[in-house]
Amino acid sequence: MFNTTLTNATRFGRAVNLATALGLAIAVPATAMAADKTLTIYTYDAFAADWGPAPGIEKAFEETCECDVQFIATDSSIGALRKVQLEGDQTKADIVLGLDTNIAEAARETGLFIEHNAEVSSLTLPTGEWTDNTFLPFDYxxxxxxxxxxxxxxxxxxxxxxxxxxxxxxxxxxxxxxxxxxxxxxxxxxxxxxxxxxxxxxxxxxxxxxxxxxxxxxxxxxxxxxxxxxxxxxxxxxxxxxxxxxxxxxxxxxxxxxxxQIEVAAIVGSSKNKELSQEFMQFMLSDTVQDIIPTTNWVYPATTTANGIPEGFKKLHLPxxxxxxxxxxxxxxxxxxxxxxxxxxxx
Amino acid sequence: MAAVFLLLAATLLYQLATHPDSLALSLGPRFTRTLYWTTVQATLSTVLSVLVGTLLAWALSYRTRFVGRGIYIALLSSAMVLPTLVIALGIVTVLGRSGWINEALQWLEFSPFDPFIFGLSGIVLAHVYFNASYVARTLLGRFESIPVEQRKLARSLGLNAWQRFKMIELPSVSGTLPGVSITIFLLCFTSFSIVLMLGGSPKYNTLEVSIYEAIKLDFDLGRALGLALTQLGICAVLIILASRLRKDNRLISAPSANQYQIKDSTMLAGIQHMIIVLFGLIFLLPLIAVITDGMNANFIKLAGDKNFLRALSTSLIIALLSTLLVLFSSVLIAIAYATLATQQRLANNRFSQPLLKLLRFSSTLYLAVPSLVLGLGFFLLARSVGGSQTLWAVFALLTSNVLMVLPFAIAALAPAMVKSANRYDKLAFSLGLKRWSRWRLIESSLVKPELIYIASLAFCMSLGDLGVIALFGNQDFITLPWLLFQKMGSYRTDEAAGIALIMLAITLAVFLLLPHLFASKKAQTEKGYHAEA
Structure with missing residues (x-):
C-alpha cells in the first residue's frame, strides 16, 4: 500500500509539471510568426469565410504588398467594431471592414478611426458623390x-x-x-x-x-x-x-x-501599418477586388469595372x-x- | 475563496463609482421586464424540473430490476456535465420545425407542430432536460435509503401509491428538496448559453445574457456593471435564504445497494415503466441526434483545421488545470470544514460556527457570481491593470471553472472528510500522524472515490462551459465550446455537428469510464488495505 501511494504521488508530480509546461505553451500567442508586416483586418464571418471575398482579396493584395494579410472573423459586422473597442490599446486590428453607413457615425464617435485619403472618383454608388474621408464604401x-x-x-x-x-x-x-x-x-x-x-x-x-x-x-x-x-x-x-x-x-x-446598405471600411488609429492600410483601402476600389465582390459577397460592386456585373445579377429585382x-x-x-x-x- | 469574492465585489463597486449613471440606466422598464421574465422562466423551469425529477426518481426507486438500469442511472448523473450547447443543438435537431419529431409526424400524415423551440418553451425545456435528471439522481439516493421494512409495512397496511408517497417518500426528501430547488432556481435564473442559443428574442434574456449583450453588442460597460451588481445582490440574498433552508447540505448522494423490488399492481408498475421509458427516450433522443449529425461530419477535414486543433488542446489543458485546482482547493476546504465541524476538533470553539457558515457560503459562491459577472470583473480588472489579454483570459477561465465545480465538489467531499475525521482522528493522534503523512495514509485512500468523482466532474464541466470564454475568446485563444458556438453561428452546421460529437464523446468517456477505471484499482487497494490491517 505504501508503495502504491508513493508512485501515485510521483505520478501526480509529473502531471503537474506536464500541465504547467502545457499551460505555458498555450499562453504564448500563436501569431508570433515571421512575416515582414501583418495587415490585420477585422470583419464579419461571411466576408472572411472560405467562400467569401476575403481569400481572393488576401491573395491578390499579398502579390503586391510583401505583407501577410490576416482576416479575423467576428460573428457579426458590428461585432467587429465592438471587438476593437473591447480590446482597446491592445487591438491588433489595422482595418475594420464591413460596417455600413448606418453605424458609421457611431463608429466615428468612438474616435478610433482615422482618415483613409483614398481616391474615390471611381465610385458609382446609387447615392452619388462620396465625401466621407474616414469611411470608404466598397459595395452595396x-x-x-x-x-x-x-x-x-x-x-x-x-x-x-x-x-x-x-x-x-x-x-x-x-x-x-x-x-x-x-x-x-x-x-x-x-x-x-x-x-x-x-x-x-x-x-x-x-x-x-x-x-x-x-x-x-x-x-x-x-x-x-x-x-x-x-x-x-x-x-x-x-x-x-x-x-x-x-x-x-x-x-x-x-x-x-x-x-x-452601403458597406464601408475604416483604418484603426492605433494601427502600426498606416501606410499599408491606406494602400489596402485604395486596393478595395480596384477592379480586381470589385470584380471579386459580386460573386463572393453577393452584392453590387461600388464601382463600374471593365467586366461589369455578372449576367445573373441582371435578373434580380432592382427596387x-x-x-x-x-x-x-x-x-x-x-x-x-x-x-x-x-x-x-x-x- | 471569500477573498476572491470580496476582491470582485470591490472591483465592481469601484467601477460603479466611476460610472455613476449605470444604476439609473439599469432600472428602466426594460430592466424590470428582464427581471420579470427571468423570474417566470426560472420558476417554471424549477417547478417542472422538480416535478419530472421526483416522478422519475419515484418510478426508478420502485423498478429496481430492469435491463440497463445501471447505465440509465449513470447517464442521468452525466446530465450535470453534458455540455449545454451540445445538448441544445441536439434538442433543435429533434424538435426543430423540420426536426425528427415533425418529420415523423408528417410521415405519419399528422400535421406538424408550430416551432416552439426558440423562446420561453425552448429555454424551459432545455433547463428541465438538465435539471430533472439532476433532481432524479439526487432524490433516487434518498428514496433508496428508505428502510425496506417501512415499505413492507406500508404494503401490509394496504396504503395506495399516493398515500405511500405522502407518508414515506416525501418525508425522506423534505430536507433535500428546498435546497435542491433553490440551487436549480439559481442555475436557471443565471442561465447563459441555453438562453443565448434558444432565447429567440431579447424578450427572454436573463440578466447574464443582458450583461453579455451590454458588453459585446452595445459596449456599454456602465449598463453591464449595473446589471452585474443587481444580479449579484439578488443571488446573494437567495443563497443566504437557501442556507437557512438547506438542512441537508448534500447536493449529490452516493448510490446505495437497495435492490429490494416491491411487488406492485401491474398497472402501477406499468405506469412506472412508462415514466422510465418516456423520460429515457426524451433524454436519449438529443444525444442520438448529436451522434447521428456528428457522424456525417468530415472528421479528416476537421483534424486538419488549425483552429479546431488549437481549441481542442486549449480546452483539454484548461480542463486539466481546472481539475487539479479544483482537487487542491476542494481538499483544503473540506479539511477546514471537517476541522470546524467535528467535536474532537474545533466544533466547540465559538468562532467555528460563523467560520463554517462563511465556508459554506463561499463554496456556493458560483451560484451568486455566475460566469458573466465574474468575467466582467476580470475584464474590468484587465483593462485597468493591463497586461496580456490571453493570460487574463486563462486566469479568468480557470477561476470561473473552479468556482463552478466547487459547490458540487465540496458537497461530495466534505461529508466524507467528516466521516474520516470521526473514524480515524483518535488513531491518527495516537500514532502522531500529521498533515501530509496522515493525508497520504488515511484520507487519500478513504476519499479516493469522491476525488475521482470530483476530478471527472471538474474535467467535464470545464471542458463544456461556455461562459467567461464568450467575453474573452479571440483569435488567439479559443476553446471547444467557443469554437462550436462560432461554427453554429456561421452556418457551418456540418463542422459544428462534428465538434459537438467530439465534445460529447470526451465528456461521456471521462465521466462514465474514469470512475470505473479507477474503481477497480480502488477495490484492489482496499482489499490490500484490509489484508494489511
Missing amino acids: SYFAFVYNKDNVAEPPASFEALMAMPDDFKIVIQDPRSSTPGLGLLLWVQEAYGDKAMDVWKSLAPKIVTVTKGWSDAYGLFLKDEADMVLSYTTSPAYHDIAEDDQRFASAAFDEGHYL ETSLLIDGVEVEKNRTAWIDQWVETLGQ
Missing part, C-alpha cells in the same frame, strides 16, 4: 426578405401584407445591436412607417422565429427550413442561381421600397424606391429606436 445592396419559391407560393408584397400573413408564417431576422442587416431592417421600417413603426413590429413579433446575432446564423436557419423568409439582400438569390444553379430562391419585392436615412440622423435616434424595438419585442 438592398435589404429584402428572401424566400424559397417551393415553400412560399405567394410571398407578401409589402410590410402590410407580411403583417397580414397568418402567424405560422415565420421569418428570421438579425439583431439591430449586433448586425448591420438587423439595424437596416429597423431603419427600413422606421423610414417607411415613421411613428407607426412600433405597431408594425408588434404585429411582426409573433412571426419572428428567432433574432440572430449575425446574418450567417439567420441565413443558416432559413436554409434549414426553420423559417419561411429570412432578412437578407435583393442580391442573395444570385448566389443560389450562379453558384449552385438553383433557381428556387427569390427576394420579395416590397411596395414600401427597399432600404439601401424602384430606395430608402436611406442620413447617417447622422440615424445616430441621433439609434439608441432610442433600438430600446423601443427591444421593448416592443419584449411585450
Whole structure:
C-alpha cells in the first residue's frame, strides 16, 4: 500500500509539471510568426469565410504588398467594431471592414478611426458623390426578405401584407445591436412607417422565429427550413442561381421600397501599418477586388469595372424606391429606436 | 475563496463609482421586464424540473430490476456535465420545425407542430432536460435509503401509491428538496448559453445574457456593471435564504445497494415503466441526434483545421488545470470544514460556527457570481491593470471553472472528510500522524472515490462551459465550446455537428469510464488495505 501511494504521488508530480509546461505553451500567442508586416483586418464571418471575398482579396493584395494579410472573423459586422473597442490599446486590428453607413457615425464617435485619403472618383454608388474621408464604401445592396419559391407560393408584397400573413408564417431576422442587416431592417421600417413603426413590429413579433446575432446564423436557419423568409439582400438569390444553379430562391419585392446598405471600411488609429492600410483601402476600389465582390459577397460592386456585373445579377429585382436615412440622423435616434424595438419585442 | 469574492465585489463597486449613471440606466422598464421574465422562466423551469425529477426518481426507486438500469442511472448523473450547447443543438435537431419529431409526424400524415423551440418553451425545456435528471439522481439516493421494512409495512397496511408517497417518500426528501430547488432556481435564473442559443428574442434574456449583450453588442460597460451588481445582490440574498433552508447540505448522494423490488399492481408498475421509458427516450433522443449529425461530419477535414486543433488542446489543458485546482482547493476546504465541524476538533470553539457558515457560503459562491459577472470583473480588472489579454483570459477561465465545480465538489467531499475525521482522528493522534503523512495514509485512500468523482466532474464541466470564454475568446485563444458556438453561428452546421460529437464523446468517456477505471484499482487497494490491517 505504501508503495502504491508513493508512485501515485510521483505520478501526480509529473502531471503537474506536464500541465504547467502545457499551460505555458498555450499562453504564448500563436501569431508570433515571421512575416515582414501583418495587415490585420477585422470583419464579419461571411466576408472572411472560405467562400467569401476575403481569400481572393488576401491573395491578390499579398502579390503586391510583401505583407501577410490576416482576416479575423467576428460573428457579426458590428461585432467587429465592438471587438476593437473591447480590446482597446491592445487591438491588433489595422482595418475594420464591413460596417455600413448606418453605424458609421457611431463608429466615428468612438474616435478610433482615422482618415483613409483614398481616391474615390471611381465610385458609382446609387447615392452619388462620396465625401466621407474616414469611411470608404466598397459595395452595396438592398435589404429584402428572401424566400424559397417551393415553400412560399405567394410571398407578401409589402410590410402590410407580411403583417397580414397568418402567424405560422415565420421569418428570421438579425439583431439591430449586433448586425448591420438587423439595424437596416429597423431603419427600413422606421423610414417607411415613421411613428407607426412600433405597431408594425408588434404585429411582426409573433412571426419572428428567432433574432440572430449575425446574418450567417439567420441565413443558416432559413436554409434549414426553420423559417419561411429570412432578412437578407435583393442580391442573395444570385448566389443560389450562379453558384449552385438553383433557381428556387427569390427576394420579395416590397411596395414600401427597399432600404439601401452601403458597406464601408475604416483604418484603426492605433494601427502600426498606416501606410499599408491606406494602400489596402485604395486596393478595395480596384477592379480586381470589385470584380471579386459580386460573386463572393453577393452584392453590387461600388464601382463600374471593365467586366461589369455578372449576367445573373441582371435578373434580380432592382427596387424602384430606395430608402436611406442620413447617417447622422440615424445616430441621433439609434439608441432610442433600438430600446423601443427591444421593448416592443419584449411585450 | 471569500477573498476572491470580496476582491470582485470591490472591483465592481469601484467601477460603479466611476460610472455613476449605470444604476439609473439599469432600472428602466426594460430592466424590470428582464427581471420579470427571468423570474417566470426560472420558476417554471424549477417547478417542472422538480416535478419530472421526483416522478422519475419515484418510478426508478420502485423498478429496481430492469435491463440497463445501471447505465440509465449513470447517464442521468452525466446530465450535470453534458455540455449545454451540445445538448441544445441536439434538442433543435429533434424538435426543430423540420426536426425528427415533425418529420415523423408528417410521415405519419399528422400535421406538424408550430416551432416552439426558440423562446420561453425552448429555454424551459432545455433547463428541465438538465435539471430533472439532476433532481432524479439526487432524490433516487434518498428514496433508496428508505428502510425496506417501512415499505413492507406500508404494503401490509394496504396504503395506495399516493398515500405511500405522502407518508414515506416525501418525508425522506423534505430536507433535500428546498435546497435542491433553490440551487436549480439559481442555475436557471443565471442561465447563459441555453438562453443565448434558444432565447429567440431579447424578450427572454436573463440578466447574464443582458450583461453579455451590454458588453459585446452595445459596449456599454456602465449598463453591464449595473446589471452585474443587481444580479449579484439578488443571488446573494437567495443563497443566504437557501442556507437557512438547506438542512441537508448534500447536493449529490452516493448510490446505495437497495435492490429490494416491491411487488406492485401491474398497472402501477406499468405506469412506472412508462415514466422510465418516456423520460429515457426524451433524454436519449438529443444525444442520438448529436451522434447521428456528428457522424456525417468530415472528421479528416476537421483534424486538419488549425483552429479546431488549437481549441481542442486549449480546452483539454484548461480542463486539466481546472481539475487539479479544483482537487487542491476542494481538499483544503473540506479539511477546514471537517476541522470546524467535528467535536474532537474545533466544533466547540465559538468562532467555528460563523467560520463554517462563511465556508459554506463561499463554496456556493458560483451560484451568486455566475460566469458573466465574474468575467466582467476580470475584464474590468484587465483593462485597468493591463497586461496580456490571453493570460487574463486563462486566469479568468480557470477561476470561473473552479468556482463552478466547487459547490458540487465540496458537497461530495466534505461529508466524507467528516466521516474520516470521526473514524480515524483518535488513531491518527495516537500514532502522531500529521498533515501530509496522515493525508497520504488515511484520507487519500478513504476519499479516493469522491476525488475521482470530483476530478471527472471538474474535467467535464470545464471542458463544456461556455461562459467567461464568450467575453474573452479571440483569435488567439479559443476553446471547444467557443469554437462550436462560432461554427453554429456561421452556418457551418456540418463542422459544428462534428465538434459537438467530439465534445460529447470526451465528456461521456471521462465521466462514465474514469470512475470505473479507477474503481477497480480502488477495490484492489482496499482489499490490500484490509489484508494489511
